[in-house]
Amino acid sequence: MTWTEQTVPRDHAPVESGGIGVLLVNLGTPDAPDTASVRRYLAEFLSDRRVVELPRLVWQPILRGAVLTTRPRRSAHAYRQIWTDAGSPLAAITREQAAGLQDRLGGAAQVRWAMRYGKPAIGDELQALMDAGCERILLAPLYPQYCAATTATVVDKAADKLRTMRWQPSLRTLPPYHDDPHYISALAHDLGAQLDALDFVPEVLLLSFHGMPERTLRLGDPYHCHCRKTARLVAEALGRADLRIETTFQSRFGRAKWLEPATDAVLTAEAQGGTRRLAVAAPGFSADCLETLEELAISGREQFLEAGGERFAALACLNARAPGMAMLEAIVRRELAGWI
Numbered sequence: 001m002t003w004t005e006q007t008v009p010r011d012h013a014p015v016e017s018g019g020i021g022v023l024l025v026n027l028g029t030p031d032a033p034d035t036a037s038v039r040r041y042l043a044e045f046l047s048d049r050r051v052v053e054l055p056r057l058v059w060q061p062i063l064r065g066a067v068l069t070t071r072p073r074r075s076a077h078a079y080r081q082i083w084t085d086a087g088s089p090l091a092a093i094t095r096e097q098a099a100g101l102q103d104r105l106g107g108a109a110q111v112r113w114a115m116r117y118g119k120p121a122i123g124d125e126l127q128a129l130m131d132a133g134c135e136r137i138l139l140a141p142l143y144p145q146y147c148a149a150t151t152a153t154v155v156d157k158a159a160d161k162l163r164t165m166r167w168q169p170s171l172r173t174l175p176p177y178h179d180d181p182h183y184i185s186a187l188a189h190d191l192g193a194q195l196d197a198l199d200f201v202p203e204v205l206l207l208s209f210h211g212m213p214e215r216t217l218r219l220g221d222p223y224h225c226h227c228r229k230t231a232r233l234v235a236e237a238l239g240r241a242d243l244r245i246e247t248t249f250q251s252r253f254g255r256a257k258w259l260e261p262a263t264d265a266v267l268t269a270e271a272q273g274g275t276r277r278l279a280v281a282a283p284g285f286s287a288d289c290l291e292t293l294e295e296l297a298i299s300g301r302e303q304f305l306e307a308g309g310e311r312f313a314a315l316a317c318l319n320a321r322a323p324g325m326a327m328l329e330a331i332v333r334r335e336l337a338g339w340i
């Protein structure tokens, strides 16, 4: 037998040479804002050992016991407050970002999107890109600040899929972009415009990042340093001498010590300390989601006003608006250099 294309067995359809794919990935979200869907989502998310770094034998009984019997109902209530006709904001915005990037890249690459937990699954979307002829794929976790709990687990999940393939695509990953001039100037431009559009002048701007257990910093995760650097560069680029800018960490989970200062504690302390007008932005989130729309814009507002604050604004993430999309196009094109 001669070794021709026809006689060599394949484990996927033949691909056209030169096909380039881009897979945008964000965290994940439940399919619906009900307790059962949230429980399914949290079970997958919180079973990831990149997220909760405890031995399985210790963590799984706690997760299956206390956590999954109480949290899903509470979180489902929170999700219901932010759910839209297009579904979960995180999924709807990520879908829009993928469509916007596809428009910008034209025929140079095929763009799809996936979620690390829930749907659409990373493995299925990698397969779809390959089925569409992509031999080279840029995996783009939409996390500006690198963290093992977010960025690394996306790469792990993609590797799980590649492990099943005889003929793998060539894979690149988007590096963290926490200090990239495109990202910093997109944020400065967009946050500056949002601040100018407010009907009050804030005394304080909180830059609130998602928290992490503090021990991950001691173990060498660069996340905390990346957040601090982003905050410093955004503050410099905003260039507002009249605005006090503070960095905080939100969404504490569990009993361990998390990165500080905590956003909720600072909102209360600022109001009690005399700050009357405050704005909060979440530069680490590429898309608005539960953590920005509920935790900051709803609960955060309540905390600040109940403690004596008078005016509060939660600024939008970059989402699929022009400054964020131009930034995404620029950093993706750079990573595709040599491919397109």
Ligand SMILES: C=CC1=C(C)c2cc3[nH]c(cc4nc(cc5[nH]c(cc1n2)c(C)c5CCC(=O)O)C(CCC(=O)O)=C4C)c(C)c3C=C
Pocket (backbone or CB within 6 Å): 027, 028, 029, 030, 042, 051, 052, 071, 075, 088, 090, 143, 147, 149, 150, 210, 211, 212, 213, 223, 251, 253, 284, 285, 288, 289, 290, 291
């Ligand atoms: C140990 C628990 C958690 C770690 C560590 C963690 C890190 C982490 N998360 C994000 C981004 C998002 N998290 C979101 C929701 C969310 N996060 C946790 C817990 C941990 N996150 C939970 C339990 C939840 C679900 C909601 C809840 O029950 O509170 C989301 C929003 C998802 C959505 O559907 O809108 C995002 C985005 C980052 C960036 C990060 C580490 C840097």
Ligand SMILES: [Fe+2]
Pocket (backbone or CB within 6 Å): 210, 251
């Ligand atoms: Fe989280």
Ligand SMILES: [Fe+2]
Pocket (backbone or CB within 6 Å): 251, 290, 291, 295
């Ligand atoms: Fe939260």
